[in-house]
Amino acid sequence: MNTNSNYSFKKILVPIDGSKYSEKALQRACEIVNAFDSKIILLYVVEKSLPINLLDRKEYLKILRKFGNKTLEKANNVLLKKGITAKTFLKEGNIVAEIEKVVKKEKCDLIIVGNKGLGSITRFLLGSVSNKLAQSSSCSLLIIK
Numbered sequence: 001m002n003t004n005s006n007y008s009f010k011k012i013l014v015p016i017d018g019s020k021y022s023e024k025a026l027q028r029a030c031e032i033v034n035a036f037d038s039k040i041i042l043l044y045v046v047e048k049s050l051p052i053n054l055l056d057r058k059e060y061l062k063i064l065r066k067f068g069n070k071t072l073e074k075a076n077n078v079l080l081k082k083g084i085t086a087k088t089f090l091k092e093g094n095i096v097a098e099i100e101k102v103v104k105k106e107k108c109d110l111i112i113v114g115n116k117g118l119g120s121i122t123r124f125l126l127g128s129v130s131n132k133l134a135q136s137s138s139c140s141l142l143i144i145k
Contacts, residue, residue: 009036009110009140015043015099018071021114025144026075029112030082040086040107042075044068045098065090096132103139112142 014029016022029040046064072088079086087106091098103111113130130143 009038011106011108012038012110012112013041013042013043013077013099013103013106013108014112015045015095016071016075017044018067019114019116019117021144024076025112025114028142028144030079030084032110032112033084038080040084041102042072042088043099043102044072044090045095046090047095048092055074062091063094079114091135095129096136099133100136100138101135108139110140110142111137112144113145
């Protein structure tokens with residue numbers, strides 16, 4: 001395979017949320033890494049835009065950050081077992097906007113996402129994360145079903 005072609009994916013961003021959909025996306029990313037000798041970047045976004053009435057906002061964000069770090073660690077361990085080292089980011093804000101920022105900053109060639117997932121509370125809206133990315137992303141997007 002000519003890895004210098006336009007279809008070479010040097011940097012792959014995998015936004016994760018701890019769902020089985022993002023686990024599937026991560027598995028697919030591993031296959032692509034092996035084919036293209038790519039680098040993986042893992043991203044967990046703590047959504048700050050949620051209307052939070054249930055708990056103290058600070059407490060709630062602390063819980064989300066903790067879950068985010070655990071999720072990144074778990075995904076990283078999956079990769080390490082396969083001999084892949086990844087760069088990991090925990091960001092806070094709007095999921096799509098944060099994904100875009102990392103894509104630009106890290107010069108990613110490909111984003112791999114599950115077709116559902118990415119935000120448990122907003123999950124029912126969030127077929128729309130992959131839809132929004134498909135429309136706005138500056139790089140290729142692979143949606144795993």
